[in-house]
Amino acid sequence: MNQIIREDMERITEDPFFQQLAGSRILITGATGLIGSLTVKACLRYNETHDTKISVIGMIRNRKKAEEVFEAALTNPHLELVEGDLRKPLEVPDDIDYILHTASVTTSKLFVDQPVETIETSYRGTKHVLELAKEKQCKGMVYLSSMEMYGRPDPSLERVTEEDLGYIDVLNVRSSYSEGKRISECLCAAYADEYKVPVRIARLAQTFGAGVLKSDNRVYAQFARSAVKGEDIVLHTEGKSNGNYCYTTDVIRALALLLCKGENGQAYNICNEETTTTIADMAKMVAEEFGGGKSKVVFDIPEDARTFGYAPDVKMHLDAGKLRGLGWKPEFGLREMYARLIAGMEQ
Template identity: 75%
Template structure:
C-alpha cells in the first residue's frame, strides 16, 4: 500500500495549483503538501498555489500557514480565464458547488460552475503543459444505477432525470468529465478523474452542515437524529486522509482521461443504517433515529433514492487502499471538532 508520504514525496520540487483551496478537500490537500515541506529536511520543497474566492476566508482557514513562503493564495473567479505567472507542474481541481439546497435554488449557476470552471482550469493545464491533473467528480454522476449490480464500476452509468433541476449537479459533473476526456484526447492534457464517495473525517470544519456533521452533533449532544427522508438511499463513504492519498497518487499514476472511484467499499450502507450506527456508537444511549418527512421533500433538494455499492478495485490496482472504516471516521471527526454536549 502506498502511503500519503510516499505519494506526496513524488511531488517534491514541483508547483501544485489547487482550486477550491478553502473547501474541505482543497484545504486538506494544501495542509498535506505544506506538512510534507516541514518534514522534508533538506529535500526539495513543494510550492503550493491556492486559488480562492475570498482572501479573508483563506486567512481564517489557514491561519499561521498564510505566512508560509511556499504557499501563495490567489483570489479569483473560476468563471473567468485563470492567469497565473510561472510554471505549474500539477493541478488539483476541487472547486464545486456543494450543497443540495444550492443545486435546487441555483441550477444554472451550478451547471456554469461545473462546466465553465472546469474548462478554464483545463485551459490552464494545457497552457502550462502540466505533468498531471486531477478533476474531482462525484459518485452522484452515476445517477440511478441498476440495483441488481453487486458493485458499481466506472463504466456502470445509470439514469438521471435531466428535467429535474436537482440534476444540475450530477449532469454538471458528467459534462465536466466528458470535457476532461476531450482535453486529454485532443490536447493531451494528462488529467485523471477522481469520483469521490462522500468524504468526511478529521478536517471537517465546524460550520459544515452536511448530513454526517448533523448526525454527529445530534448524537454527541444526546439528541435524536432526525431524518427528512425514509433513509433508504445507499451512501458510499471515504475518510479525508484516504482521499488525499488517492488524489496524490492519481496526479502521477493511472490512465489519462479515465475515472477512478475513491471509496471504502466496507462503508456502504443506507442513510438510515448509518444514522442508527451513529446513534448507538456515539449517542451514549440517549439518541435515537426519528423520521420527520415533509410533504414536499423536493424543497430540501434531496437526491432520489439510489441503491449503489461503489467498487474501488480500479484505484486499488494502482496501489491505493483505504485505511479507515465508518466508525473510525466518525470518531476522528468528533475528536477533531472537539464536539461537546454544550457546543453552540
C-alpha cells in the same frame, strides 16, 4: 492544527505517492473546501519535515474565509492564496507542475435554488482549469467528480464500476449537479484526447473526517454534531438510499496517486467498499456508538421533497478495484471515520 488533523497530515505525507510531489508547484482550486484545504495543509506539513519543498497556489473565492482556514499559514513562503472566479479565464504566473481541481458547488439546497450557477461553475470552471493545464503543459491534473454522476444505476448490479452509468432525469433541476459533473468529465476526456492534457478523473464517494468546517451542513456533519450534543438525529427522508464513504486521508492519498499515475482521460472510483450502508443504518450506528445513550434516530419527512434538495433514493455499491489496481487501498472504516471526525470536533 489539532492533534487528530496533525496525525492525518502526517499519515498523508508518509505516503510514497504523495512524496513524489516533492519539489513541485501545485495549483489547488477550491482551496478552502474540505479536500482542498486538507491537501494544502498536508503539503505544508510535508515541507516542515523535508528539504525538497512543495509550493502551493491555493485558488479561493473568499479571502476572509481563507484567512480563517489558513490562519497559521498565511505567512508561509510556500503558500500563495489567489482570489479568482473559475467561471472566467485563469491567469497564473510561472510554471505549474500539477493541478488538483476540487472547486464545486457542494450544498444540496443550492443545486435546487441555483441550478444555473451550479452548472456554470462545473462546466466553465473545469474548462478554464483544463485550458490552464494545457497552457502550462502540466505533468498531471485531477478533476474531482462525484458518485452522483452515476445517477440511478441498475439496482441488480452487485458493484458499480466506472462503466456502469445510470439514469439521470435531466429535467429535474437538482440534476444540475450530477449533469454538471458528467459534462465536465466528458470535457476532461476531450482535452485528454485532443490536446493530450494529462487529466484523470476522481469519482469520490461521500468524503469526511477530522477537519470538517463548522459551516459544513452535510448529513455526516449533522449526524456527528447531534451525537456529540446527545441530541436526536433527525432524518428528512426515509434513509433508504445507499451511501458510499471514504475518509479524508484515504481520499487525499488517492488523489496524490492519480496526479502521478493512472491513465489520462480515465475515471477512478475512490471509496472504501466496506463502508457502503443506508443513510438510516448509518444514522442508527452514529446514535448508538457516539450518542452516549441520549441520541436516537427520528424521522421528519417534509411534504415537499425539494425542501432540502436531497438526491433521490438510489441503490449503489461502488467498486474501487480500478484504483486499487494502481496500488491504493483505504485504511479507515466507517466507525473509525466518525470517531476521528468527532474527536477532531471536540478538540
